[in-house]
Amino acid sequence: AALAGFTAATTTVGFAASAVTERSFIMVKPDGVHRGLVGDIIKRFEQRGYKLVGCKVLVPSRELAAKHYAEHDGKPFFPKLVDFLTSGAVVALVFEGKDVVKTGRTMIGATNPLASPPGTIRADYGIDVGRNIIHGSDSVDSAMREIALWFRADELANYTPVATAWIYE
Ligand code: ADP
Numbered sequence: 214a215a216l217a218g219f220t221a222a223t224t225t226v227g228f229a230a231s232a233v234t235e236r237s238f239i240m241v242k243p244d245g246v247h248r249g250l251v252g253d254i255i256k257r258f259e260q261r262g263y264k265l266v267g268c269k270v271l272v273p274s275r276e277l278a279a280k281h282y283a284e285h286d287g288k289p290f291f292p293k294l295v296d297f298l299t300s301g302a303v304v305a306l307v308f309e310g311k312d313v314v315k316t317g318r319t320m321i322g323a324t325n326p327l328a329s330p331p332g333t334i335r336a337d338y339g340i341d342v343g344r345n346i347i348h349g350s351d352s353v354d355s356a357m358r359e360i361a362l363w364f365r366a367d368e369l370a371n372y373t374p375v376a377t378a379w380i381y382e
Pocket residue numbers: 285290294323324342343344345347348349351
């Protein structure tokens with residue numbers, strides 16, 4: 214793997230760039246946007262060390278919402294879920310970093326906020342399963358599908374934050 218690095222004082226600090234390319238699709242749902250939680254949610258991922266590579270605000274179409282939640286098509290809550298997701302603005306995010314899919318899910322908590330441990334996003338801000346603030350990809354494969362659904366390739370930024378070598382050894 215290619216090593217990126219730089220010299221800090223007398224010590225050369227380097228990191229394996231290939232180790233940190235996993236990406237997750239994270240979305241603040243309309244309830245999170247209405248409640249002013251966008252900044253806090255981005256902050257939690259940033260301060261953990263994850264790199265923001267995609268970010269946009271939009272009101273999703275029914276087609277986009279239904280494609281995003283295609284695995285739930287036919288379930289009793291599906292129509293309500295699509296109504297809800299298309300009822301207002303969402304903030305679509307892509308974060309990159311080591312194990313970001315699984316760690317992102319841990320930071321988000323359980324689907325039902327009442328079943329989420331304190332300290333998770335859904336527990337800290339939610340009560341109802343139909344108002345659980347945030348979406349996060351549940352696998353690397355889902356993440357790739359969802360990122361391609363919500364973003365064009367040229368909407369994702371390639372850059373190396375200067376803090377990278379202080380986050381990864
Ligand atoms: P997660 O978002 O945790 O990956 P799922 O993929 O199972 O959960 O469900 C997608 C979304 O559908 C949930 O985040 C939640 O908003 C909604 N949902 C799931 N189950 C129910 C339910 N029983 N009643 C109402 N809404 C639900």
